[in-house]
Amino acid sequence: MALILKCMNFDINKIRADFPILSRKVNNLPLVYFDNGATTQKPQAVIDKIVEIYTKYNSNIHRGVHYLSNYTSEAYENSRKVVQSFINAKYSHEVVFTSGATGSINSIANSMCQNYIKPDDEIIISELEHHSNIVSWQVQFSGKGVNLKVLPVNDFGELMLEKLPELISEKTKLISITHVSNTLGTINPIKEIIAIAHQHNIPVLIDGAQAVQHTKVDVQDLDCDFYVFSGHKIYAPTGIGVLYGKEKWLDKLPPYQGGGDMITSVSFEKTIFNRLPFKFEAGTTNYVGAIALATAIEYVQNIGIENIETYEKQLLEYATQKLSSIPELIIYGKAKNKASMISFLIDTIHHYDTGMILDKLGIAVRTGSHCTEPLMKRLGIDGTVRASMAFYNTIEEIDILYNGLERVKKMFF
Numbered sequence: 001m002a003l004i005l006k007c008m009n010f011d012i013n014k015i016r017a018d019f020p021i022l023s024r025k026v027n028n029l030p031l032v033y034f035d036n037g038a039t040t041q042k043p044q045a046v047i048d049k050i051v052e053i054y055t056k057y058n059s060n061i062h063r064g065v066h067y068l069s070n071y072t073s074e075a076y077e078n079s080r081k082v083v084q085s086f087i088n089a090k091y092s093h094e095v096v097f098t099s100g101a102t103g104s105i106n107s108i109a110n111s112m113c114q115n116y117i118k119p120d121d122e123i124i125i126s127e128l129e130h131h132s133n134i135v136s137w138q139v140q141f142s143g144k145g146v147n148l149k150v151l152p153v154n155d156f157g158e159l160m161l162e163k164l165p166e167l168i169s170e171k172t173k174l175i176s177i178t179h180v181s182n183t184l185g186t187i188n189p190i191k192e193i194i195a196i197a198h199q200h201n202i203p204v205l206i207d208g209a210q211a212v213q214h215t216k217v218d219v220q221d222l223d224c225d226f227y228v229f230s231g232h233k234i235y236a237p238t239g240i241g242v243l244y245g246k247e248k249w250l251d252k253l254p255p256y257q258g259g260g261d262m263i264t265s266v267s268f269e270k271t272i273f274n275r276l277p278f279k280f281e282a283g284t285t286n287y288v289g290a291i292a293l294a295t296a297i298e299y300v301q302n303i304g305i306e307n308i309e310t311y312e313k314q315l316l317e318y319a320t321q322k323l324s325s326i327p328e329l330i331i332y333g334k335a336k337n338k339a340s341m342i343s344f345l346i347d348t349i350h351h352y353d354t355g356m357i358l359d360k361l362g363i364a365v366r367t368g369s370h371c372t373e374p375l376m377k378r379l380g381i382d383g384t385v386r387a388s389m390a391f392y393n394t395i396e397e398i399d400i401l402y403n404g405l406e407r408v409k410k411m412f413f
């Protein structure tokens, strides 16, 4: 532990003190929060920013000539630049604010189905996908005869990349794939997938909901056509997310929604859409969320995403080693390249039972299918217990989880 902190050059106690919720108790025991894959906790800086906007500056953006409106509009556009630099987008107008990863995928699915994806076309997803990257397409494809093709995973939970060429055909219009599996933690070889897709002139959408908080993302280096993520999984509030799209694609695609702010002119006969990115931001956006997202990103950048990645990798290594020492515990997802989460079951003990007993001990984990039912089917189970770790978690907390699992065992065996 001391070694980790020394080499990381960051003070875990100071970091934990930035997150007020981490000092609360649950069932009279210190909270151990291992449900970061579902949502992350918020640092005081983000909470303060929300309060600051509502107490000092609140006003609708891009609509007023007065001081408050100018202030919030400028802060909102500055947030776009913060996101642009965070993911290294070429232009800030390639960053569209949405309600989250789900909102972003639905938006692209709808736009693509208006003028790009036609009946009988295909898109390729993977067996690892969250329901967001399955159902969003099915909703748009309904009755249109468009097909989903699925890249399978091997027994380690890694994508079987060798099968990709045989799935690609002249009907393939998009590959939409997760960067990191929210259930198994697998980090997918997305750069390779993007390169293969581009050899066939197929655009690629990357679902980064479980990636941006753990690893450096550079959309220009990846050369992805779209990249989406949710603010709440990277220490920002709920209800704000990002849709990155290459300019050429965002220019080409029609808007998903109509309304205020996304137009240049409106008459009853004809509407001319606004320029990028406003074409895709209809109505009053979650400008407070966007401003707070920038604060969260700056907080992460202050610690350093590389430091976060190194620290979390050590947490993962320790947790894997510790949990593997429980003979009855089966880990699902043994990919070589994994983000800091572990999915497991203890023998035949139901995941809900394990989760509920851990809760009594103040430990928050996620149980169930993690919105990946097709993956559960592939694994032949109906759910797992998932411990997903963030940079504010500690080795001591992993020990508490281990002791909790020993207690679970004692209750059942």
Ligand SMILES: Cc1ncc(COP(=O)(O)O)c(C=O)c1O
Residues within 6 Å of the ligand: 037, 038, 099, 100, 101, 102, 103, 130, 132, 133, 178, 180, 181, 182, 207, 209, 210, 230
């Ligand atoms: C991989 C992945 N994609 C998409 C989503 C959907 O994110 P949201 O509910 O924030 O829109 C999640 C949420 O858990 C996820 O893990």
